[in-house]
Amino acid sequence: MIAIVVSRADYASEHIGDHLLELADWEEHQDDTRPDADGGGTVYRTDGFELRTFEDLHVYLDDPTNAFVSGGTDQTPGTDADPDLLVFASRHSGETGALLTAHFTGNFGPEKYGGSDRELAETCPGAQKAVVSALAEHAPDGYEVGIEATHHGPTKLSVPSMFVELGSDDPQWEDAEAARAVARAILDLRGTSVNLEAAGGDDSDDTDNGDPNRHVVGFGGGHYAPRFGRVVRETEWAVGHVGANWQLDAMGAPETNHDVLEQAFEQSDAEFALVDGENPELEAVIDELGYEVVSETWLREVGDRPLPVVSALEAELSTVDDGLRFGRRRVDDESGFSVVEFPDELLAETQGIDADAVREAVLDHTVAFETQESGTRAVGRAAVAGDTDYGALVAALTDVLESKYDEVERDEGSGVVRAHESAFDPERAKTLGISEGPAFGKLAAGQAVEREGERIDPEVVHVDRTVTFPY
Known part of the structure; x- marks a missing residue:
């Protein structure tokens, strides 16, 4: 089940929530086990989804997962009614114009907007890839679609999560068509796997044949992560946490922050990293931790091929x-x-x-x-x-x-291909008094010419030649 979190402190969130309720057939339920402010009260359920509204802004929520667990009671996750994924329907704020985005939460350094210091939430790379595709499909004219680097809270979450956002200011937050596009993209997640598993996989940490999920952690670049957005949109890979340059600066020296970098891989279920720009110190620590830095070319060329096969081919x-x-x-x-x-x-x-x-x-x-x-x-x-x-x-x-060539034959017994041609011989032409010039060119092209009243046919200056190609 996908749990959708709406915040009363966020007009865009409520606007998206309104369209979510319009776009699907929901059943209303009453949860009196918790206050309205904490996701209680009226609860909406439809096939594959449950929607609850909270009073606080998303980024400052404590783990809302338990509000969705087994009909609102604080039971141990694991029943069919428990959420597999949390989706925060949210506004995006910034000087970025009309923009629909998705991103994961966490703080590589000190907390500024919710969550805990140096803590990263569990990601859902496969679901993010799917929602970015859906946002692009449904986006109104004039809206850009992308991903953002990891930032803000909450960070202590029991299940994978992501923010899906409508930005970037009042005109967009009030745009019904844009809010509806975000709602449709969220509903398109029905049946989507949290992870992007390799072919033949089962949405677990590793597929049955030992092939890891197609996840990569991103490091470097700007907040709006264009390089990692290309990977999401254009390759067979999905992106987990993205530590933009500003987050890496907040984290500090890679050598003294192994624990944060380890979280980035563990919470992304990833074995590979893509680094935007030059950062040899970071790459050295990634290698120390047992992960592999790859290039964008590598991701594009490898695609969905079995990684054990790729490793063997490269070896x-x-x-x-x-x-x-x-x-x-x-x-x-x-x-x-x-x-x-x-x-x-x-x-x-x-x-x-x-x-x-x-x-x-x-x-x-x-x-x-x-x-x-x-x-x-x-x-x-x-x-x-x-x-x-x-x-x-x-x-x-x-x-x-x-x-x-005029004739080509393959001799399998001797392992050669023989190619036969009648080729122009410039030396023969010169013996007939024809050197560089129009007549020379005509003969080379297979046309007859005249010299001093005599016709010279091209056959006279062509020789039979055989070229042998071993294989």
Whole structure:
């Protein structure tokens, strides 16, 4: 169940709450076990959701989870009626114009706006990714959508949580269309997992095959976290806590704040970090703690591939940051591929003929491959999934040769491709008194010319040539 927290101290929150009640069929219940100010009184329930209203501003609430537990009684979480996720419907304040955002709560340093010093709440990266997508789908014209860095309270929460916000000032807080968009995005979370599990996962800390959830912790950059927002919107990964530069400054030296950094990973259920900017001291501590700093390129290229397979491929070939790229052939475990050498001469020749076609052929027939030139040109070695993949790649490259050569044959017995062509011989042309100039160009293009009244056919200055490409 998703617990929705509305605050009477926040007009935008109440406005979103009104639209939540309009958009779904809710049943009213009365909870007399707690004061209205603490989420008691009238309670609204619909399939997958429960909505309660509190007197205090969200950021200063103590853990509201118990208000939702088992119909309002303070029982141990674990029944079907207990919340899996807390969503705070809230205003966003700032000089940021029309903006819909989502973020997690916590303080990397001293508390200023709720919560406890140096404490981070449990995140819901999968749900945040889903709500950002829904906000983008429902946002009225003129509204930006994004995420924010981790900030403010509450921090002592029993279940994963996030703020979903309407900003950034009175005109937006009063905008019915925008409040309705936020409400629709929250309701779209029905059935969404808290975590973004790997393919075949079960929304637990690790999937059944040992593949971690697709979560990354963000460090650095500004409060509105554009780099981490790109990861949320454009990759197969979700982002947990984001410690913007101002939060890291408040925290202090990474070397003396291992406990806070450890929380960022534990409360994000993440094994990886993405650092925006240069911060070698922070990266050294992350490594000491047993986590891995990765690049945005790594996140984009790895996507939803099994991480044990990715690790094996990087160990056998090269790393993603050194140019490893992934093909369309997928394998489920580390033993599902073998490493082969690319046929260098054949690959280079065909790339010069039709680089796009070669790229497609390599993608179609490999699990992964090494590259140069910022990942655009395949070179070196590749991983293939089956006995026939390498042969299929050679066949596809052979097809590319046919667009340049007159005849192409593949000799599987000797492991070569032979390409035959009738090629212009400039030296022969010169022996006939034809050097650089229009006539020379015509002959090279296969056209007959005249010299001193005599016709010279192109065949006279062309020779048959065979080029052999081993594979």
